[in-house]
Amino acid sequence: MKKDQVILGIETSCDETAAAIVINGCEIAANVVASQIESHKRFGGVVPEIASRHHVEQITIVLEEVLQQANMTMADIDAIAVTEGPGLVGALLIGVNAAKALAFAHNKPLVPVHHIAGHIYANRLVTELKFPLLALVVSGGHTELVYMKEQGHFEVIGETRDDAAGEAYDKVARVLHMPYPGGPHIDRLAHEGSPVIDLPRAWLEEGSYDFSFSGLKSAVINTVHNAQQRGQTIKPEDLAASFQDSVVEVLVTKTVKAAEEYRVKQVIVAGGVAANKGLRSALETAFSEIEEVDLVIPPLSLCTDNAAMIAAAGSVLFEKGVRADISLNANPGLDIEIFNA
Amino acid sequence: MTILAIDTSNHPLGVALLENDQVIGEYITNLKKNHSIRIMPAIQALMQDCERVPADLTKIVVAKGPGSYTGVRIGVTIAKTLAWTLNIPLVGVSSLEILAAGAGRYFEGYISPLFDARRGQIYTGLYQYVHGKLETTKRDQVAMAVDWAEQLTEMDKPILFVGNDLSIHRDVIGERLGSRAIFAGVTEQNPRPSELAMLGKDKQGEDVHTFVPNYIRLAEAEAKWLEKQAKNFQ
Numbered sequence: 161m162k163k164d165q166v167i168l169g170i171e172t173s174c175d176e177t178a179a180a181i182v183i184n185g186c187e188i189a190a191n192v193v194a195s196q197i198e199s200h201k202r203f204g205g206v207v208p209e210i211a212s213r214h215h216v217e218q219i220t221i222v223l224e225e226v227l228q229q230a231n232m233t234m235a236d237i238d239a240i241a242v243t244e245g246p247g248l249v250g251a252l253l254i255g256v257n258a259a260k261a262l263a264f265a266h267n268k269p270l271v272p273v274h275h276i277a278g279h280i281y282a283n284r285l286v287t288e289l290k291f292p293l294l295a296l297v298v299s300g301g302h303t304e305l306v307y308m309k310e311q312g313h314f315e316v317i318g319e320t321r322d323d324a325a326g327e328a329y330d331k332v333a334r335v336l337h338m339p340y341p342g343g344p345h346i347d348r349l350a351h352e353g354s355p356v357i358d359l360p361r362a363w364l365e366e367g368s369y370d371f372s373f374s375g376l377k378s379a380v381i382n383t384v385h386n387a388q389q390r391g392q393t394i395k396p397e398d399l400a401a402s403f404q405d406s407v408v409e410v411l412v413t414k415t416v417k418a419a420e421e422y423r424v425k426q427v428i429v430a431g432g433v434a435a436n437k438g439l440r441s442a443l444e445t446a447f448s449e450i451e452e453v454d455l456v457i458p459p460l461s462l463c464t465d466n467a468a469m470i471a472a473a474g475s476v477l478f479e480k481g482v483r484a485d486i487s488l489n490a491n492p493g494l495d496i497e498i499f500n501a
Numbered sequence: 502m503t504i505l506a507i508d509t510s511n512h513p514l515g516v517a518l519l520e521n522d523q524v525i526g527e528y529i530t531n532l533k534k535n536h537s538i539r540i541m542p543a544i545q546a547l548m549q550d551c552e553r554v555p556a557d558l559t560k561i562v563v564a565k566g567p568g569s570y571t572g573v574r575i576g577v578t579i580a581k582t583l584a585w586t587l588n589i590p591l592v593g594v595s596s597l598e599i600l601a602a603g604a605g606r607y608f609e610g611y612i613s614p615l616f617d618a619r620r621g622q623i624y625t626g627l628y629q630y631v632h633g634k635l636e637t638t639k640r641d642q643v644a645m646a647v648d649w650a651e652q653l654t655e656m657d658k659p660i661l662f663v664g665n666d667l668s669i670h671r672d673v674i675g676e677r678l679g680s681r682a683i684f685a686g687v688t689e690q691n692p693r694p695s696e697l698a699m700l701g702k703d704k705q706g707e708d709v710h711t712f713v714p715n716y717i718r719l720a721e722a723e724a725k726w727l728e729k730q731a732k733n734f735q
């Protein structure tokens with residue numbers, strides 16, 4: 161019988177200090193997330209310096225907690241997987257340096273993981289991945305379509321040229337005087353309104369899988385501004401519904417097109433915005449008509465940042481022989497395709 | 502007893518191993534180069550050269566600031582993680598105290614270690630050796646160099662200034678304090694990690710989980726937020 165592979169994952173790229181232990185890349189032994197969101201709410205967004213300070217306060221607590229919950233010691237761990245990037249550099253540095261200290265203290269292999277690879281592999285914790293697959297990654301920092309012809313191989317076929325979808329949500333929420341983070345508020349509001357306001361869809365050039373949300377964001381701001389000048393009132397519910405409709409339509413249409421062109425077996429959704437009900441239901445409707453493609457949307461707890469996803473991706477990269485030595489640095493602009501070699 | 506000392510709080514990067522009152526190894530550079538890339542390999546190389554393994558360590562001593570926010574966090578994160586996972590005590594020492602300890606040991610007067618804190622400001626404090634023991638006269642703080650020098654005109658003994666950033670503030674200090682200001686020499690300007698190890702040797706271990714750097718200053722966003730709260734309250 162083959163011995164189980166046990167990976168300790170560490171993730172600190174933004175405002176969650178997280179550690180997890182994953183067995184054989186698909187089974188969560190323990191998954192601990194210390195969220196800082198309450199601390200950042202008062203600033204209307206994540207403040208990098210404050211995020212870094214919180215990570216230092218939390219890191220060993222989270223590590224201890226995860227080993228306790230899994231009822232393991234460092235001796236049980238085969239490798240340490242850590243988010244190398246992308247993300248906030250000061251925040252990433254805490255996870256990277258904690259991981260290096262652990263790897264040194266216990267002479268364990270160190271596996272660098274791309275944050276988005278983590279989001280994609282979060283899905284392996286709920287279902288078996290079937291290749292080739294297409295991943296739609298949508299979060300506060302990312303909007304991309306990633307094509308994977310096989311395990312551990314990533315090709316970015318489309319990405320945002322300006323704002324990430326989640327970022328656009330946060331900005332529109334601010335226009336509507338809703339608290340940070342705005343996504344869930346807009347999503348809720350959208351379900352109470354109708355998409356009666358005409359807002360643009362950025363399709364870009366024919367055949368492009370790239371995205372752009374800054375024009376949409378500006379259109380929302382202009383709509384509110386013009387209405388104010390004319391003394392008219394806009395129903396926030398309708399504005400939210402119209403905005404969400406525009407975002408979702410572009411995301412879904414491009415995802416469907418790419419899935420067909422690349423003849424994938426599976427489409428997986430990853431990242432915080434995957435929690436959005438409007439997006440989920442639109443994708444479900446679209447893919448219910450395409451029999452040969454499986455649509456996978458992970459549970460909420462695995463959509464937002466966590467370390468189980470880093471350990472899951474780390475498991476595959478570890479098998480592939482990906483390693484870092486203890487000079488590993490945080491890389492805020494890390495490219496996912498460097499893992500393909 | 503084998504103590505590992507780590508300092509990444511400012512440009513100097515330092516690692517030392519202290520064993521039974523002997524400095525068995527010490528590594529130090531004073532370069533504007535990435536601490537995150539270099540500190541773990543430096544620790545590894547020094548321990549290998551000294552033929553020690555992580556399990557031999559009995560205590561971690563770390564420079565806890567003030568200094569570069571990012572720099573001090575790198576050292577503190579590594580120190581916390583090592584102390585926690587090896588289950589050994591962790592001690593934090595002021596980054597300024599390390600400078601004072603080294604340069605001022607045989608100086609009859611006060612010692613003012615300093616790091617530049619930009620826009621005319623310095624991180625500093627006032628220390629003094631009393632019967633061979635380093636004591637704090639004025640706590641670590643951030644101040645305008647000119648105000649700090651002015652404050653020190655009241656002191657009854659000469660003051661030794663030390664630190665790599667002296668050249669930036671030397672004129673301002675000299676103007677206020679004249680011959681009562683003494684400036685340390687080139688070879689004394691780097692905080693020595695072996696001094697750090699000695700300073701932490703007899704100190705009691707702190708709670709590893711709650712251990713944080715001494716930033717001196719609040720994060721800018723935090724300070725502004727508090728200011729706004731205070732205004733709203735009035």
Ligand SMILES: [Zn+2]
Nearest residue numbers: 275279299465
């Ligand atoms: Zn994320």
